Amino acid sequence: MTGSGPILTAEGLGHDFGRRMAFTAVDLALWPGEVLGIVGESGAGKTTLLRGLSAQLTPCRGRVLYGDRQGRQIDLYAQSEAERRLLLRTDWGIVHQNAADGLRMNVSAGGNVGERLMAVGERHYGQIRARAADWLARVDLDVGRLDELPSSFSGGMQQRLQIARTLVTAPRLVFMDEPTGGLDVSVQARLLDLLRRLVGQYGLAAVVVTHDLHVVRLLAHRLMVMKGGLVVESGLTDQVLDDPQHPYTQLLVSSVL
Numbered sequence: 001m002t003g004s005g006p007i008l009t010a011e012g013l014g015h016d017f018g019r020r021m022a023f024t025a026v027d028l029a030l031w032p033g034e035v036l037g038i039v040g041e042s043g044a045g046k047t048t049l050l051r052g053l054s055a056q057l058t059p060c061r062g063r064v065l066y067g068d069r070q071g072r073q074i075d076l077y078a079q080s081e082a083e084r085r086l087l088l089r090t091d092w093g094i095v096h097q098n099a100a101d102g103l104r105m106n107v108s109a110g111g112n113v114g115e116r117l118m119a120v121g122e123r124h125y126g127q128i129r130a131r132a133a134d135w136l137a138r139v140d141l142d143v144g145r146l147d148e149l150p151s152s153f154s155g156g157m158q159q160r161l162q163i164a165r166t167l168v169t170a171p172r173l174v175f176m177d178e179p180t181g182g183l184d185v186s187v188q189a190r191l192l193d194l195l196r197r198l199v200g201q202y203g204l205a206a207v208v209v210t211h212d213l214h215v216v217r218l219l220a221h222r223l224m225v226m227k228g229g230l231v232v233e234s235g236l237t238d239q240v241l242d243d244p245q246h247p248y249t250q251l252l253v254s255s256v257l
Contacts, residue, residue: 214256
């Protein structure tokens, strides 16, 4: 791992929806170049936690710190909404389970990638188009479809386009919510190979939420297991999956054997 400190830290993080607890007492530290997987059944609180970590939802308790490029630890929710939006356009990125949530479906594939570049100040049309074409190639999309709408793409292609749009600005931290969800097995395999290659190639830090233990086995260095809004077990991914200590983790692992 590189860097002078964690790129993301959560301290006593918790959130409630009225009287219903979504998650509570979450502490974590994510380092540059590290991938953290969060697993659990539906309703465990993992997606809500991801939203709290990624400035999409303001938690009721605790705080989130991020390490900026100058090595400072910044309190995420002490920042203005505009500052958080800027962070999500530059240093951070989000890959949604439903690719349509991360794309503009009425804008061409190249335009989707180009919009992210324009959000960080790029203005030269030729350079924007060239970089968009380059990133389509990097995610194994046909560059000849640069001017086609995402609605003409398959689900797996839309997901790869969303990844290109997210990574084109070289974010330091990416949040992924069920990135292979809803895809058939062969498409999942290709997408996982792509994600693993890009994470290694660009040294991304990432938080990956999934219910699929195969996904975290392939992508995550460390793993957190959630049940009923609580983190019941955490550790190195292989260690947790090969020698689970908590009964719930044992149940999850045995269910996929």
